[in-house]
Every structure is written in structure tokens, then in C-alpha cells.
Amino acid sequence: xxxxxxxxxxxxxxxxxxxxxxxxxxxxxxxxxxxxxxxxxxxxxxxxxxxxxxxxxxxxxxxxxxxxxxxxxxxxxxxxxxxxxxxxxxxxxxxxxxxxxxxxxxxxxxxxxxxxxxxxxxxxxxxxxxxxxxxxxxxxxxxxxxxxxxxxxxxxxxxxxxxxxxxxxxxxxxxxxxxxxxxxxxxxxxxxx
Numbered sequence: 001x002x003x004x005x006x007x008x009x010x011x012x013x014x015x016x017x018x019x020x021x022x023x024x025x026x027x028x029x030x031x032x033x034x035x036x037x038x039x040x041x042x043x044x045x046x047x048x049x050x051x052x053x054x055x056x057x058x059x060x061x062x063x064x065x066x067x068x069x070x071x072x073x074x075x076x077x078x079x080x081x082x083x084x085x086x087x088x089x090x091x092x093x094x095x096x097x098x099x100x101x102x103x104x105x106x107x108x109x110x111x112x113x114x115x116x117x118x119x120x121x122x123x124x125x126x127x128x129x130x131x132x133x134x135x136x137x138x139x140x141x142x143x144x145x146x147x148x149x150x151x152x153x154x155x156x157x158x159x160x161x162x163x164x165x166x167x168x169x170x171x172x173x174x175x176x177x178x179x180x181x182x183x184x185x186x187x188x189x190x191x192x193x
Contacts, residue, residue, distance in 0.1 A: 001060075001080075003080075003084060003086065004022050004026065004037065006059075006060065007020070007037065007039055007057075007060070007086060008020045008022070008039070010056060010059060010060070011039070011041060011056065011088070014049065014052065014056055016043050016045045016048055016049040016052070017041060017042070017043055017049065018042040018043055018044060019040075019041070019042040020039055020040070020041055020042075021039065021040045022037070022038070022039055023038045023039070023089075024036070024037075024038035026038065032124075032127060032128070034083075034120065034123060034127065034191060035124055036084075036085035036086065036087055036120075036121065036124060037084065037085070037086045037087070038087045038089060039086070039087065039088050039089065040089050040091060041089065041090055042090075042092065043090070043092070046090060046092065046093050050074070050076075053065075053088070057078060057088075060078065060086070061080065061081070062078040062079060062080055062086075063079050063080065063081060063183050063184055063187065064077075064078070064079040064113035064116065064117065064184055065077070065078050066110060066113055066114065066117075068087070068117075069097065069098035069101075069114070070097045070098065070140065070144060071097075072094060072097075073089055073090055073091050073092075073093055073094055073095060074089075074090040074095055075087050075088065075089045075090070076088040076090075077117050079113070079116065079117055079120075079184060079187070079188075081187060082187065083116075083120055083184075083187040083188045083191060085117060085121060085124075097144075100143060100144045100145070100147065100148045101114075101144060101145050101148045101149075102148065103148050103149055103172060103176075105176040105177065105178045108169070108172060108173070108176065108178055108180055109178075109180050109181070111145060112169065112180045112181075112184065112185075113184060115141075115165050115169075116184040116185065116188045118137075118141060118145070119158065119161060119162055119165070119188060119192055120188050120191070120192065121137075122134055122137055122138070122141075122158050122161070123158050123191065123192045125137070126158050134158065138154060138155055138156070138157075138158075138161060139154055141154075141155075141161060142154030142155065145165075146161070146165065146168065149165075149168040149169070149172060150171065150172070151164055151168060158192060159192075159193070162189065162192055162193065166185075
């Protein structure tokens, strides 16, 4: 799969997409093996395109796809096998951050998808030596995702966040009587550990 070509072709083939541009480290030639693929997407009808996105990206075979609750602009996050993180960023759609996750049997699968996307992003930043950003983001992760799951204190590292999350998720699965698929964990955990 050629991510840059395939994503651009899928999106530009839609009549509501005005422009697609690869940005970030992949565009700048400074990417490493875990770097995400960031695409700036411009549209004159965001609401209609947003409704079409799940169907539009299906050919990529995402194992997770959801809107980023904690981005400053609308961002549709995809996780592909590899693991490969793809972000479709809509700069014309500023947004406020959502409140912390509310944990329930219904939301736990979406929380799981968000965690694995987030932890892969954190590992990318850690490998690039972005220690201050990693510290800030671990604090955000604690406040918005891990504390609602029952964490009493925030993790000091990506490894601690990973172990804490897995433990909390297993406790919640038992308490809520649900089981979250492990497909994302199988893809992401080995490259983060």
C-alpha cells in the first residue's frame, strides 16, 4: 500500500473534497518508521463530507476510525495494520476539546481505539526526543482518559501509560461485563514496548 497515493486518490475522488495535501514529517522528509501520515483536507461542505468519511476510507481497511475528541481542528483518525496512523485534518473546522471520557460498556471500545491511537502518537514523539510534549500529553491522557477509567495518578512514561491502561481496561471489562477486541493492541503494543 502506498499511503500517500492511496489516501489522496480516495479523498480527491470525492466531489466535496477541494484539496488534499500531505503535511508534517512525511511531507518534510523527516519521518521515522512510526511517524503518522497527516493530510490536510479542504472542503466547502464539511458536514456532508464527514458523514461520507467512514465509507470513503473503507478501502484502506482501517482497524479503527474515529474523530479526535482532543484536537484543535476536526481530525478523523485512522489506524491501519502495521501499525500505521493516518490523520485527516480539517483546518477550516476549529473545535473545542470534548470533556473527559465517560466510561460505560458502550464507550469502552471507543476509548480503547482512542488509547491505542494516542499511545502510538506518544511513542512517535518520544522517539523524536519531544520530552516536554510527551510529558504534557501524558498529563492530558491521565485527565481525559485514564482518570475516568479509575487511575489514581498519572503515568510518568509511555511504558507506564501502556501498563496502567491495560490493567484498568481489564478491570473495567470484568466490572462492566464486556470484552474489547484486542486487534489494535496486537498491532500497537509490540512497537511501543
